[in-house]
Amino acid sequence: MAKRLKKGLRTIIECVLVVLVGGITIHLVEVWLGDEEPKVENIIYMIGDGMGVAHISSAQIAQDYEPLNMERAHYVGLAKTYSANSRITDSAAAGTALSTGYKTNNSMIGVTPDSQPHPSIREKAEKAGMTTGVIATYPVTNATPAAFVAHVDNRYKEDEIATYYISNEVDVFMGGGSKRFDQRADSLNLFDTLREKGYTIAFDLNELKDVSKGKVALLPTEDSMPSYLDGRGDFLPNATAKALEILEGNARAEKTGFFLMVEGSQIDGKAHGHDLEGMVAELKDFDNAVKVAFDYADEHPGTLVVVTADHETGGLTIVNGNRKFDPQDRQVDYSWSTGGHTGGMVPIFAYGTGAENFSGVFENTDLPKIMCRLLGLDKE
Numbered sequence: 563m564a565k566r567l568k569k570g571l572r573t574i575i576e577c578v579l580v581v582l583v584g585g586i587t588i589h590l591v592e593v594w595l596g597d598e599e600p601k602v603e604n605i606i607y608m609i610g611d612g613m614g615v616a617h618i619s620s621a622q623i624a625q626d627y628e629p630l631n632m633e634r635a636h637y638v639g640l641a642k643t644y645s646a647n648s649r650i651t652d653s654a655a656a657g658t659a660l661s662t663g664y665k666t667n668n669s670m671i672g673v674t675p676d677s678q679p680h681p682s683i684r685e686k687a688e689k690a691g692m693t694t695g696v697i698a699t700y701p702v703t704n705a706t707p708a709a710f711v712a713h714v715d716n717r718y719k720e721d722e723i724a725t726y727y728i729s730n731e732v733d734v735f736m737g738g739g740s741k742r743f744d745q746r747a748d749s750l751n752l753f754d755t756l757r758e759k760g761y762t763i764a765f766d767l768n769e770l771k772d773v774s775k776g777k778v779a780l781l782p783t784e785d786s787m788p789s790y791l792d793g794r795g796d797f798l799p800n801a802t803a804k805a806l807e808i809l810e811g812n813a814r815a816e817k818t819g820f821f822l823m824v825e826g827s828q829i830d831g832k833a834h835g836h837d838l839e840g841m842v843a844e845l846k847d848f849d850n851a852v853k854v855a856f857d858y859a860d861e862h863p864g865t866l867v868v869v870t871a872d873h874e875t876g877g878l879t880i881v882n883g884n885r886k887f888d889p890q891d892r893q894v895d896y897s898w899s900t901g902g903h904t905g906g907m908v909p910i911f912a913y914g915t916g917a918e919n920f921s922g923v924f925e926n927t928d929l930p931k932i933m934c935r936l937l938g939l940d941k942e
Contacts, residue, residue: 701739775811
């Protein structure tokens with residue numbers, strides 16, 4: 563039972579005591595109150611690339627309106643997505659807004675339009691002594707994960723972006739794109755450098771079954787990972803669980819918290835291709851990773867989970883149909899208005915400690931600023 567109190571008081575702990583007296587069950591609720599916000603120690607930031615409200619609705623229909631895991635969210639909001647130079651953002655500018663709190667031009671990563679670098683929330687967390695991680699199913703050098711690690715004027719400088727994983731020492735990173743580390747134009751083998759820095763290098767998640775702390779790079783594929791329907795399986799939720807295990811191990815050893823960014827990368831690609839079945843499969847896979855994060859927050863007070871998107875892709879509209887959704891059933895009509903991105907707002911789902919700060923309508927740049935404040939990083 564959650565109680566929300568106004569007038570400057572916040573609910574910190576709620577305990578339910580069940581007492582059996584003469585066969586009667588009495589529920590006694592004790593609420594501890596204080597003037598300070600609950601302390602956020604860990605943040606799991608989850609970004610569904612290209613995920614708009616209609617994409618979520620499609621996944622709901624696909625399972626006959628059984629609730630998605632993200633519907634467990636304690637608070638819900640909306641975020642505006644325009645970039646510094648366009649009403650329609652790309653993933654680079656949106657990722658930069660979501661990571662640094664600054665708008666930039668399309669195609670730019672971690673820098674403002676005048677090419678001035680700004681630290682991401684992950685970098686601020688790292689500087690403050692927290693342990694950090696990044697997960698994607700596209701290459702880890704792709705726009706969204708890159709925005710939490712690198713500072714370049716063009717998202718396609720992926721060889722350069724890869725070097726930031728070394729110079730910025732991301733403790734745990736998992737995803738596609740191994741060729742950016744060992745098949746480079748400059749002939750450098752960044753895996754050798756990572757090993758020198760103490761990283762465990764893995765190319766299959768099973769190789770990490772006995773790893774519970776330390777620095778880890780998991781890159782199973784040379785480029786993007788396969789789509790869910792093409793055999794990727796449960797990599798994203800399983801990688802999320804493993805990353806949380808490792809980051810928790812690091813945090814305990816270092817007596818600190820952690821920051822983890824998880825991207826559902828391929829929702830976007832399937833929407834670009836107007837592949838509704840593939841998009842729904844990617845979104846449900848991302849939603850399973852959300853379950854891992856929400857469950858972790860339930861078991862670890864002080865953990866905040868924020869789920870959002872960088873932009874909407876495809877202009878998806880559901881215009882007719884019955885409750886039994888089948889992409890091949892012509893009784894269910896859906897429409898894509900574009901092969902690109904659109905300028906609509908995207909959803910925010912917040913769960914756990916500090917979630918109440920994400921109810922309302924926001925600039926996408928507000929999200930990392932709020933998280934930094936909750937972690938005490940706004941003073942960094």
